[in-house]
Amino acid sequence: MPVDYKKGSPQPDGSPWPSDEVQVCLQALLLREHGYQCDHAELWYAETRQRVRVELTSERLSWAADLVADARAVADRARPPLPLVDSPKCPRCSLVGLCLPDETNALLSRREQPPRRLVPRDPDQxxxxxxxxxxxxxxxxxxxxxxxxxxxxxxxxxxxxxxxxxxxxxxxxxxxxxxxxxxxxxxxxxxxxxxxxxxxLGQPPKYVELRRQQTAAHAQGGAGLAQQMIAGKIMNCRTLLRRNSRGELSSTLAALKRLAQQAREATNFSSLLGIEGTAARMYFGAFPSMLVGGAEPFGAEFSQLGRNRRPPLDPLNALLSFCYAMLTKDLVVVALGVGFDPYLGVYHRSRYGRPSLALDLAEEFRPLIADSVVIGLLNNGEITASDFIRRAGAVSLTADGRRTVLKAYERRLDTEIRHPVFGYRISYRRVLDVQARLLAAVLVGEVPEYIPMVTR
Ligand code: SF4
Incomplete structure (x- = not known):
């Protein structure tokens, strides 16, 4: 006779919970299959110190067999079923960070209240x-x-x-x-x-259906996702300028707002590319206006040379490139954790060795995380001219400078913000993961549209 020990208590009327009942029925069936005679099972509820007997009636056994058949059918499906709505099980479920039940249900309008913050604000590692x-x-x-x-x-x-x-x-x-x-x-x-x-990595990502859908989205030229990502990035660039610039930028801000709308409505890849290029020129043209005090000479050199890379020709470009590289690196890790192929993008074209999907995911976070770190480091004087090496026309960070930037970058990832769509407080580090999981949910058809992370 199987006796299953439970930490909690039975239902208020003293009967066992259905999930407990089916569990002991299946244990009894396994015992029978291995030659034991087994007429009933028992559940021991430790909290109330109650022993509950479960008779192995034919109805119970066929109910258990039906549930096993249902479970097998679900396991055979390429996509997971939709999450439970408002379930009290979710807060303690080990899959909650992968499943994002309330966020998915909110985006599908299956739930009226704002999502509960079921995932930790910030990961422990x-x-x-x-x-x-x-x-x-x-x-x-x-x-x-x-x-x-x-x-x-x-x-x-x-x-x-x-x-x-x-x-x-x-x-x-x-x-x-x-x-x-x-x-x-x-x-x-x-x-x-x-x-x-x-x-x-120990093992390659195992979420085959997601990679299949990712490949299909790539083949369809981004399937509308790139428009949202670029529009999100332009809006976040605009917000950063609005918050930090000392100059008169009302026409630039208005133009960026228009460009974000055009990006949302772009019908083909080349027009989206053109819109993004125009927005980037405007944004980086105004970037030095966010630098103050001792940081102004960095801005003046940047104004002369413009945005340049590989190798960066001035300190501001070296800082921007380094922070973008850190963000891309983190999004490669996030993409792998979700089950994506980080090299197969929806906006960035495939090129040998280019982590295109990580670069796609980085778009809306560049101003929020990387650019914000750069402005803070320069304006606070944490990074100065002595943190750079100029060699053969190229500029790079010294080892000490790199350590300072990494500390500031990690601090920024730890910063908590209120999520603009879900309303709860969450760290940027966690937001990267949530956005990548939402992108996965869109690709496998769980939620209808990708909403970029845009701050106000
Ligand atoms: S978090 Fe997801 S998997 Fe876990 S109980 Fe809720 S709906 Fe089910």
Missing amino acids: RPVYVTEPGAFVGVRSGRLEVTLKKEKLASWRFLDVAQLAVFGRVQISTQALGECFAREIPVLWLSSGGWLQGFA
Whole structure:
């Protein structure tokens, strides 16, 4: 006779919960299948110290068999079923961060109240950056440890590590790689300028249906998603200028608003590209007006040279490129976590080695995260001319400068904001994940349209 121990209590009338009942019925059926005689099952509810007997009647057994058949049918479907509405189970469900039940139901108008914030505001894990040239990453006493010439620099519990990102000449031991793979911690290799050179994962993403739909959206030229992403980016650029600029920019702000609307309505890729280019020229033209005090000379040099990259020719461009590279790196990790192929975009064209989907997802966050970090660093004097190296016409950050930028970038990701669509408070770090999951929900047909993250 199976006896299943439950932490809680039975239903108020003393009868077992249906889910508990079916569980012991199935245990009894398994026992029978293995030759045991089994006439009834029992449930022990620890909270009320009650023992409840479950008779194995033919109705109960056929109900249990029907439920198993239903469960198998659901498991065979390419797409998961829609989430439960207002279920008290969701807050304690381990899948809540993947499922986003209230957000999905709100976007489908299946729920009238604003979504409950069921996912933690901020994830517990943080990235580990190793920037010290010649450092070695290994495992000691079950912790991830970084050493330089056998001197310990730092160590972390694997439990606290979201990703391991190493810059330039850093070695990683096979043991550390194996431990990261076993715990699904992505490992990323970046150039000393922050460009993503490669990454490694224990297993490739397993969400095949999502990748199938992603491929279809790519083949259809973005399926309307790119328009929303670019419109979101233009609106966020406008907001950043409106909040920070010291100049008179009313005509630029009005033009950016118009361009965002045109982006939403663009019917083909080339017109969208043209709208984005015009908006970018206007935005970067006005960018120096957001710099004050000691930061103004950086803005003056930027005004002369314009936005440039690979290699950046002035400090402001070096900072922007570095922060965009960090954002792209994080969105590669987020995209892999959701189950996307980060190289197959809906707006950015495929090019060998270009993480196009991560670049797509980055669009609306560039002004909100990367540009905002750059403006803060320069205006607060956290980064000065001595944090850059000028060599053969190119400008890059020094090792100290890079560390300062990484700290500010991580601080920005920790910043909590009120989500403009769902209304709850959440960190930027978590918003990246929520947006990528919403994009996945749109692609697999769960929610009708992608709503970019736009702040006011
Ligand atoms: S979070 Fe999703 S999977 Fe979990 S109980 Fe709610 S609807 Fe079901």
